[in-house]
Amino acid sequence: MDLNLPSANADLALDGDLRLALWQKLSTEIERYLRLLPGDPVSRPLDAAATAALRAQIASVDFEHPMAPGDALQFAVAGLWEHQVHTPHPRYFGLFNPAPTTMGVAADALVAAFNPQIAAWSHAPFAAEVEAYVLRAVAAKFGYPAASTDGVFTSGGAEANHTALLCALTHAFPEFSRGGVRALPRPPAIYVSNQSHHSLVKAARLCGLGTDAVRVLEVDAGMRLEPARVAAAIARDRAAGFEPLLLVATLGTTGTGAVDPIAALAELAARENIWLHADAAWGGLAALVPELRSVIGGVERANSITFDAHKSLSVPMGAGMFLTRHADLLERAFRVDENYMPRDASGLATAGIDPFAHSIQWSRRFIGLKLFLSLAVAGWEGYAAVLRQQLAMAALLRQAAPAAGFRVVNDTPLPLVCLAPDRPEGDTPAVIDAIVRAAVASGQVWVSAAALPPRGGQPRAAIRCCITNYRTQAADIQALLACLTRASR
Numbered sequence: 308m309d310l311n312l313p314s315a316n317a318d319l320a321l322d323g324d325l326r327l328a329l330w331q332k333l334s335t336e337i338e339r340y341l342r343l344l345p346g347d348p349v350s351r352p353l354d355a356a357a358t359a360a361l362r363a364q365i366a367s368v369d370f371e372h373p374m375a376p377g378d379a380l381q382f383a384v385a386g387l388w389e390h391q392v393h394t395p396h397p398r399y400f401g402l403f404n405p406a407p408t409t410m411g412v413a414a415d416a417l418v419a420a421f422n423p424q425i426a427a428w429s430h431a432p433f434a435a436e437v438e439a440y441v442l443r444a445v446a447a448k449f450g451y452p453a454a455s456t457d458g459v460f461t462s463g464g465a466e467a468n469h470t471a472l473l474c475a476l477t478h479a480f481p482e483f484s485r486g487g488v489r490a491l492p493r494p495p496a497i498y499v500s501n502q503s504h505h506s507l508v509k510a511a512r513l514c515g516l517g518t519d520a521v522r523v524l525e526v527d528a529g530m531r532l533e534p535a536r537v538a539a540a541i542a543r544d545r546a547a548g549f550e551p552l553l554l555v556a557t558l559g560t561t562g563t564g565a566v567d568p569i570a571a572l573a574e575l576a577a578r579e580n581i582w583l584h585a586d587a588a589w590g591g592l593a594a595l596v597p598e599l600r601s602v603i604g605g606v607e608r609a610n611s612i613t614f615d616a617h618k619s620l621s622v623p624m625g626a627g628m629f630l631t632r633h634a635d636l637l638e639r640a641f642r643v644d645e646n647y648m649p650r651d652a653s654g655l656a657t658a659g660i661d662p663f664a665h666s667i668q669w670s671r672r673f674i675g676l677k678l679f680l681s682l683a684v685a686g687w688e689g690y691a692a693v694l695r696q697q698l699a700m701a702a703l704l705r706q707a708a709p710a711a712g713f714r715v716v717n718d719t720p721l722p723l724v725c726l727a728p729d730r731p732e733g734d735t736p737a738v739i740d741a742i743v744r745a746a747v748a749s750g751q752v753w754v755s756a757a758a759l760p761p762r763g764g765q766p767r768a769a770i771r772c773c774i775t776n777y778r779t780q781a782a783d784i785q786a787l788l789a790c791l792t793r794a795s796r
């Protein structure tokens with residue numbers, strides 16, 4: 308059978324030898340990508356001509372004239388290779404997207420093929436039980452008690468944060484599930500720092516509260532939420548007839564890696580009887596490295612936690628986790644009466660929870676397998692070693708930056724380093740933007756610009772370098788600094 312014969316593909320299954328040949332080609336292409344990538348540019352320039360060429364290339368695929376399976380696969384490989392920022396590249400110092408674990412890639416392929424329906428427990432008990440097991444194991448790392456922990460895999464941190472807001476609403480207002488926001492006795496207020504992730508603002512909109520419900524608070528010099536400022540905002544809102552509902556502590560802000568003082572915020576939340584959500588989408592990595600654990604000490608008192616497996620745990624997107632120590636709450640927030648879901652497990656006393664009754668999603672991909680298999684093979688110790696390596700690379704960057712003419716302008720124990728040229732006006736957004744653009748255009752590294760709080764009314768920015776890849780080595784850090792030095796001339 309020939310993968311490159313167009314006549315071979317009239318059925319969707321691509322039966323027999325043809326399918327085997329396709330799998331072989333697929334694994335060969337993935338392996339080729341992984342081996343050759345470090346020598347390739349991290350990204351290629353984006354311009355109007357390249358975009359036009361890309362659209363024409365895609366439009367050349369004509370669904371009236373099907374192509375051969377091998378050609379179709381090759382088309383996708385070439386397109387992805389040519390037209391993306393290569394997040395798996397060891398010199399990608401970008402957003403929190405890692406190089407995926409090999410076990411994670413294998414898991415995602417397996418899940419696609421077996422395609423378990425994980426809405427109903429009885430349809431896919433292996434999948435449902437694996438997810439429950441992994442969630443409990445991760446929750447234990449955050450200090451949640453096994454008996455009262457619940458959680459759900461999400462598409463990512465944004466869905467987990469949305470879930471947190473729904474849980475907070477359901478918890479504070481039993482009438483919310485039926486009457487919606489119109490049934491609430493007082494308008495709720497949500498407290499976040501101006502460094503928090505914008506998915507929380509989106510969640511407020513999606514829940515029908517509107518963005519005005521979000522109190523975006525100023526931060527201290529370390530870009531952390533100040534408990535006294537939160538307390539003052541809560542007091543103001545109570546006096547004005549609002550219901551302080553939710554306080555979000557960001558453990559590792561997206562921009563600069565700042566860690567809000569979770570222990571003090573937990574005290575405050577308990578005193579004020581308000582839901583505390585820890586957004587540890589990326590910085591939750593501190594829970595897995597014993598010497599970093601104290602950085603997020605107190606997180607076990609949070610009512611809920613967001614932690615993304617597709618960030619510091621290096622599994623392919625999308626894999627987020629929502630964890631809560633209120634075992635009944637997801638069910639209260641999400642179960643609806645239905646009459647068509649399978650009842651196969653109704654007589655089985657040992658049946659687990661139906662995932663659809665715990666999640667915003669209904670039919671859902673088996674997200675947890677990529678983390679389960681990665682953890683099964685690397686173990687906690689393997690993950691801790693990888694994270695320590697990333698921390699060491701960040702320490703190296705901080706240490707080597709001054710000799711290259713840069714100063715470190717953020718303060719975080721996490722592997723995220725924000726730099727600015729060590730000269731007057733070095734941190735103005737125009738200067739930073741020019742450096743970032745030149746560095747990215749070189750294709751040698753990928754970095755971004757982070758906004759810093761203004762100083763004396765003047766906006767400030769920094770070059771944001773996040774070590775997020777388990778392959779990044781000292782030579783890559785040296786290359787980064789050399790590239791930034793050239794870019795800042």
Ligand SMILES: *Cc1c(COP(=O)(O)O)cnc(C)c1O
Pocket residue numbers: 403462463464465466468503504506557559560561586587588589615627
């Ligand atoms: C990345 C991030 C999110 C959003 O997570 P997604 O996985 O992109 O949906 C939320 N909060 C923080 C702090 C993040 O860093």
